[in-house]
Amino acid sequence: MQVAGQVAALIGGQHVATDDVITVTDPSTGQPLSTVARCREAEVAQAVTAARRAFRDDWRHRTASDRAEVLRRFATAIREELAELATLESRDTGKPLSQARADVHTTAAYFEFYASTVLALHGEVVQPSAPGTMVLSVREPHGVTGHIIPWNYPMAMMGRTVAPALAAGNCCVVKPAEDAPLTPLRLGDLALEAGLPPGVLNIVPGYGEEAGAALAAHPGLDHLSFTGSGSVGAAVTRAAAAHAVPVTLELGGKSPNIVFADADLDAAVPAVVSSILQNAGQTCSAGSRLLVERRIHAQVIADIADRFAKARLGPGPEDPDVGPLISARQRDGVAGQVAAAADGCRIVTGGSVPADVPGGGFYYSPTLLDEVDPGSAAAQAEIFGPVLAVLPFDQPAEALRLANATQYGLVAGVWTKDVDRALWLAREAEAGCVYVNTFGGGVEVPFGGVKRSGHGREKGFEALASYTRTKSIVLRGKPCG
Incomplete structure (x- = not known):
């Protein structure tokens, strides 16, 4: 949404403008296309706080069916905006329009897929090790997840990482690439229109060395996903490690x-x-x-x-x-x-x-x-x-x-x-x-690399599981007979 001549950040359900802006260039012409908010540490901190509040007070308490219904509405809204989103993605990244259309469908498919698969996410009853006990293994969301996404597939990469995180019950802070932030910001507005509660999805555009570094180093994160170069991936991992934050890395290839x-x-x-x-x-x-x-x-x-x-x-x-x-x-x-x-x-x-x-x-x-x-x-x-x-x-x-x-x-x-x-x-x-x-x-096929292509998996049921953590519950009772 345009605020003060810029496409604003989305924080806590509100459009937030910044004093400085980033000029987004149309790669097909080399000419300015738009300006967006230039978020820094303060805006990132605000977004993490908003996500934590939404997680604590709302999203984590909703049933899987409730979350799935919101994600389905979001997917429907994405498909209804096919022409607008494809044109925006094509202008923002330079990719051919037909490829941008395919990316719209893929993005919607991620939310549809995880709206369905989250209903199959379950824990286990573990064989007890002592008489009179019952052992449960349950899956819970991490909490606040950070998502640093690249410029080559901004819309689809947002869907790939955010959809399983939201489905599992997490609340998200997304840092889109400064070269191509427009479709992620538009998706944020569509998510609100589809009924996603304020603060569940926050989007903070900015430069990698400012907003990206601030997000990776924030102590309030519970999980971080990063897609990009190996050198930046290493820096992101080091920053997250200072707070023992787990990181999913997708770092490219020579396939x-x-x-x-x-x-x-x-x-x-x-x-x-x-x-x-x-x-x-x-x-x-x-x-x-x-x-x-x-x-x-x-x-x-x-x-x-x-x-x-x-x-x-x-x-x-x-x-x-x-x-x-x-x-x-x-x-x-x-x-x-x-x-x-x-x-x-x-x-x-x-x-x-x-x-x-x-x-x-x-x-x-x-x-x-x-x-x-x-x-x-x-x-x-x-x-x-x-x-x-x-x-x-x-x-x-x-x-x-x-x-x-x-x-x-x-x-x-x-x-x-x-x-x-x-x-x-x-x-x-x-x-x-x-x-x-x-x-x-x-979208159903687990995706990720080995060696210096990264670790962890996106897509498929495996990605949904990765946005949860396992809690073991041991119950002990007395015989009643």
């Missing part, structure tokens, strides 16, 4: 698609292309490495190069194949990483900032790097742009070695008709998620 000669290439190649060009490659689970069996290497490379060359770049609201990167800094970072890799591999297509895209946005051409050294930065670093590194292999064991040869372990794709080989790779791959003859899963 492989492993394509064997027997794969259905009509399905595999489009999926490989989509997995790196979606959201201009700015996806934690992007398939940024292609491991391809050598005997089909030339054929697959030619097909991908043709698709990259034909991909239409343009402003997100015009629904191109590839939109801009989020900022000039991000675009320049991608360009610098590709330039540094140029001497160690072959640039098949792309490798430059396009000169013919109108509007002054932050575009980078879809780039295909072949003959990549497995130990090079091109094969190891998360470039976070539309850049695909290709590494050929001859044997399944070599493919597995290459797949596991990075510090990351978020997702992996395996493309083959050989069931034994697919199952072997799925079990041996160092990744939190392995997709066989597909790439990606729905």
Whole structure:
């Protein structure tokens, strides 16, 4: 909501303006799009206090059915605002409009899913260790949960982390990324309109080093989730550890698609292309490495190069194949990483900032790097742009070695008709998620990484359980007979 010329923070059900603002830039044009409140430590503290009050006085005491009904109304409100939310997300992030529409549906699906699954959340009766006792294990919400969400999928990431937290009975403080805070703030208003009590959901936009750092270090948090870079994730974890606050981390990846000669290439190649060009490659689970069996290497490379060359770049609201990167800094970072890799591999297509895209946005051409050294930065670093590194292999064991040869372990794709080989790779791959003859899963599929891709799981029933803590209750009675 606009207050004093800015999109205000949402704290305790009220729109709160700040003296300073953050200018949000349209990445498709490079021009200012809006201004939002610039929250700092004081606003974060106010939001945590509001969340604690709402948790203590209201939300924790509601039945699972009551909470589920509010979340269903929220999901309905999100779907009813499809056009507005998709346009806002497309302008705020630069992603193609069709992808933004899909994100609206995904966001609503999170609230629908957890509105249903929370009804199945239950404890246990434990076999007693002594006569005359009954032992109960019950699940309770943590209390106040913090959510530091990224700029690449602001709406869907808010749904992914907030929906299970609210369903379990927690109250939330969300810090959206300063580059793309508009849809999370709009979702906050829709939540109030759907009947979510004031203070249950608070949204404090601000810079990471101000609002994000204040939230991570706040002693009033009971749980924190963070999605972003490894370096910031480490800093967030250190800050939360000072108060023994548990943290769920999703820190990105360098995920492989492993394509064997027997794969259905009509399905595999489009999926490989989509997995790196979606959201201009700015996806934690992007398939940024292609491991391809050598005997089909030339054929697959030619097909991908043709698709990259034909991909239409343009402003997100015009629904191109590839939109801009989020900022000039991000675009320049991608360009610098590709330039540094140029001497160690072959640039098949792309490798430059396009000169013919109108509007002054932050575009980078879809780039295909072949003959990549497995130990090079091109094969190891998360470039976070539309850049695909290709590494050929001859044997399944070599493919597995290459797949596991990075510090990351978020997702992996395996493309083959050989069931034994697919199952072997799925079990041996160092990744939190392995997709066989597909790439990606729905809201019901647990998602998260191993190694430096983070720990903890989002999505699925496992995420709902993670937003609770177990309490053991031991009852002892006397015989009445």
